[in-house]
Amino acid sequence: MMLLAALSLLALFVWPMWKIVLYAPQYPTGVEMHIYINKIGGKEPGVLQNINILNHYVGMKYIEPDSIPELKYFQYIIMVMIGLGLIAAVVNKGGWFLGWAVLMTLLAIAGLYDFYLWEYDYGHSLSDDAPIKIPGASFQPPLIGYKQILNFDAVSLPHIAGYFTGAGILLAYAAWWFKKRLSR
Amino acid sequence: MRDQFRFRKILAAIIVMAVLPALFSGCSGPAVKGGALTGDEASRVYVKPGEYDEFYAFLSGGFSGQLSAYGIPSGRLLKVIPVFSVDAEKGYGFNEETKPLLETSFGFIPWDDAHHPQLSQTNGETDGRWAFINGNNTPRVARIDLSVFETVEIIEIPNSGGNHSSPFITENTEYLVAGTRFGVPYPQKDVAISTYAETFKGMLTFISVDKETGLMDVAFQVLLPAFNYDLAHAGKGNSHGWVFFTSYNTELKHTLLEVNASQHDKDFIAAINWKKAEEYIKQGKYKEMPANYAHNVYDEYTHTATSTMKKKVKVLIPEECPGLVYFMPTPKSPHGVDVDPTGEYIVGSGKLSADLTVHSFSKMKAAIDKKAFETTIEGVPILKAEETVAGVVQKPGLGPLHTEFDGKGNAYTTFFISSEVVKWKLGTWEVLDRAPCFYSVGHLMIPGGDSKKPDGKYLVALNKITKDRYLPTGPELTHSAQLYDISGDKMKLLLDFPTIGEPHYAQGIAASKIVPRSKKFFPLEENKHPYRAMGEKDARVERSGNVVRVYMTTIRSHFAPDNIEGIKVGDKVYFHVTNLEQDWDVPHGFAVMGAQNGELLIMPGQTETLLWEPKFEGVYPFYCTDFCSALHQEMQGYIRVSTAGANVPLKWSLGEDIVQ
Structure with a gap:
């Protein structure tokens, strides 16, 4: 079980962990941005460019993956966590399981908080010479869930690898719990 | 007294005879003009905003030189695809990239007369990959890529005087044909026009199409008498391997053709065995003749066309290639030659004939086997007229032009002079129904109606004259297309809509064969x-x-x-x-x-x-x-x-x- 928990993090290197979808009349199927552990992509090619084009009307900063350091180092943290998870599986002690699960939980919270900070930054740091200025408006997408931003309906939700990670954390807690019951 | 009574009876009869037609015309007049609409037609052609049509229809633009794409059943114009004419709207022929597409042996030509679209086929069914269309004036054939709805290739036809019987297609798109409408001196030279019968020739060209890329090449030409080759269709099923061309002016005249080319009771359908032609080519029984024709190809990665001049062509001469060509006598100046979905029946629409003649492919083969020839012209045997006929549709209408099929054993023929579409049954040759056209219908189209698998739901009639059908626009009026529901026993007029240029001919295809392949944009990283x-x-x-x-x-x-x-x-x-x-x-x-x-x-x-x-x-x-x-x-x-x-x-x- 702990082995599965550790391996579930491998999904982060295959699938996106989060998605933000923007809907508007001109975008009936939505513009769907995918956030990976180490890059930003989209459901179709060109999504990041199209979001940047939309953002520039209101003076939002360009989303440039190269300028987001988290996309570079976060993958190493995950690799370490996979390594620790595997060791925990080999050591096969409840304390290791719980420790790993708690550490992953803290990392996930930190990751979401970091995501919020970036969203806040993009949504609020608006250029002074933006072509369209709307007094008092912010363009911060929702952390999770739905929000209307001007003419767009924005939806922010975990994607495949996000669900895998969540399941992995739960698995680690479950492994600890079963271990505790068995040893009783 | 008696006489007086009789007089009254006669008077009454006269009144009845005078009034009855008036009554009838009083009822039928407006109904005929509206096409006997019954009330639910609007819902049959109504495609809700945001929803897709069931079919694409590709209508030629005639003298506009272009190809138009419509949605059926709504009749909504989706795109005008520039083909043979420059289009300032899209920069076609104006930007440097597309100029080479319009190069010919005469140099850059900004216009042509586009007649007959053909959709590519696989196993006798439309496959939605390419559309082809002929340029009649400066003989050419173009290929349109249906993933982008753009012209991607144009090839010039050497030794042709007017590319009319073109670009009809074989059942796996092995070949397109390009028969000359006008006899011309062969090789082209300065001679007296009065030497037509002696020095002029009629060349039928076969263009091969690459299975993967769609690239066209002049594979071979067949040198025939200078008849005027009007339309064509390839065989299918049993008759796969043959192409049939109609001809008029078998009189070989060069002036006042409306009279002089209408003298023979029968002209010919030329049946060409292209599998035999392939054998002769393999055996080297062709003459390699000097030629000069342009081949223009647009590259999807460089987004640029290049034009190259080709200098040679392979010519097959019937006298040296027995079994290659036969002439089937067909009344009278036949226009369309249409092969039914099974490949057995070949309908020759003798446009000046009172009847409609249907040939049988198997009877044609039998006649060839027993050498039932009337005579021979320039090495081409003429089959005995009665030997090939499967049946005759008696007095179906005036001026038959073109027939398509619904896949349920029925044929639909247009009649230009009597301005109607007539439905008749294959095999029994009985007329089942007739529907008026407004006005003077040329060709018609059933999606897949000339393939092995017609979608026998709608029929589109392409009309030459509209007169009072739409709001007037001065002397020049639009041509029109009329949509009929043919799913039931009786044809039902649903809609008529204006078209671009002159819609000579059309092809239709289920939208589901094209939509999934449609490109949304060109990946920038592939731009070369x-x-x-x-x-x-x-x-x-x-x-x-x-x-x-x-x-x-x-x-x-x-x-x-x-x-x-x-x-x-x-x-x-x-x-x-x-x-x-x-x-x-x-x-x-x-x-x-x-x-x-x-x-x-x-x-x-x-x-x-x-x-x-x-x-x-x-x-x-x-x-x-x-x-x-x-x-x-x-x-x-x-x-x-x-x-x-x-x-x-x-x-x-x-x-x-x-x-x-």
């Missing part, structure tokens, strides 16, 4: 245009002598660069504009003041080039012509032109950064 700019960092201006190349990019909502200085009167300025967008339906346009040229309309990921030769010094604006975004109106720039000898340095910029 020699003058592309892959991003704003590549935007620049280069001078070499008096040639100035502007490597320009577009993205919502600016050009890079948008300020250019150092251009001089007498320069040739090439604007190579790359659209950096990677989203569906975001083309940008480009136009510059004083360009004796068109505009550019650049699809996402594409590069197009406009040549501008500034005449006077000054500062000239350029701008985006296709409303692209909320800031489209601001998508503009300036180019400064100095006198020929000026020392203004070449400079370009975007925003405040001067790049040099």
Whole structure:
């Protein structure tokens, strides 16, 4: 079980962990941005460019993956966590399981908080010479869930690898719990 | 007394006879004009906003030179695809990339007369890959890629006088044909027109189509008497391997043809065995003849067409190739020659004949086997008239032109003079129904109606004359298409809609065969245009002598660069504009003041080039012509032109950064 928990993090290197979808009349199927552990992509090619084009009307900063350091180092943290998870599986002690699960939980919270900070930054740091200025408006997408931003309906939700990670954390807690019951 | 009574009876009869027709016409007059509408037609053709039509219809533009795509059953015009005529709207034939598509042995030709679209087929069914269409005036065939709805290839037909019986297709798109409508001297030379019967010839051309790429090549030509080869169709099923061409002017006349070419009771359907032709080619039994014809190909990665001249062609001569061609006598100046879905029946629409003659392929084969020949012309056996006929539709109407099939054993033939579509049964040859057309119908179309698998739901009639059908637009009126429901026993008129140019001929196909293959944009990373700019960092201006190349990019909502200085009167300025967008339906346009040229309309990921030769010094604006975004109106720039000898340095910029 702990082995599965550790391996579930491998999904982060295959699938996106989060998605933000923007809907508007001109975008009936939505513009769907995918956030990976180490890059930003989209459901179709060109999504990041199209979001940047939309953002520039209101003076939002360009989303440039190269300028987001988290996309570079976060993958190493995950690799370490996979390594620790595997060791925990080999050591096969409840304390290791719980420790790993708690550490992953803290990392996930930190990751979401970091995501919020970036969203806040993009949504609020608006250029002074933006072509369209709307007094008092912010363009911060929702952390999770739905929000209307001007003419767009924005939806922010975990994607495949996000669900895998969540399941992995739960698995680690479950492994600890079963271990505790068995040893009783 | 008695006489008086009789007189009254006669009077009553006269009154009845006089009044009855008036009554009938009183009822039928408006109904005929409306086409006997019963009330639910609107819902049958109503496609809700935002929903798709069930079929695409491709209608030729005739003298417009183009091909139009309509949705059926709504009759909504979706796109006019420029083919043989320049189109300033799309920059077709104006930008440097598409100019080579219109090259011929006569040089650049900006117009042609486009008659017969044909859709590519696999196993006798339309496959939605390509459309082909002929240019009649300067003989050519074009290929349109249906993933982009753009013309991607045009090949000129050598030794042809007018490419009318074209580009009819074999059941796996092995070949397209291109038969000449006008006899011409062969080889082309300066001779007296009165030597027509002796020196003129009629050449039938077979163009091979590459299975993967669609690239066309003149495979071989068949040299025949100078009849006028009108239309054609390939066999299918059992008759696969044969192509049938109608002919008129078997009288071999060259003047006042409306009389002189209408004298013979029977003209011919030429049946060509192309599998036999392939054998003769393999055996080397052809003459390699000098020729000069253009082959123009548009590359989807360089977004540029190239034109090459070809110099040779293989000619098969019937006298040296027995079994290659037979003539089937058919009354009278036949226009359409249409093969039913099984491949057995060959309908020859003798346009000046009172009856409709249907040949049987198996009877034709039997006649060939037992050598039932009347005589031979220039090495071509003429089959005995009665030997090939399967049946005759008696007095179906006046002026039969073209027949298509519904796949349920029925045939539908247009009658130009009596202005109607007539439904009749294959095998029994009985007329089942007739529906009036408004007015003077030419060809008709059932989606897949000339293939092995017709979609026998709708029929589109293509009318030459509209008179009072629409709001008048002065002397020149639109032609029209009329949509009939043919799913039941009786044809039902549903809709009529105006068309572009003259819709000579059409093809239809289920939308589901095209929609999944339709491209949304061109991936920028696949752009191999020699003058592309892959991003704003590549935007620049280069001078070499008096040639100035502007490597320009577009993205919502600016050009890079948008300020250019150092251009001089007498320069040739090439604007190579790359659209950096990677989203569906975001083309940008480009136009510059004083360009004796068109505009550019650049699809996402594409590069197009406009040549501008500034005449006077000054500062000239350029701008985006296709409303692209909320800031489209601001998508503009300036180019400064100095006198020929000026020392203004070449400079370009975007925003405040001067790049040099």
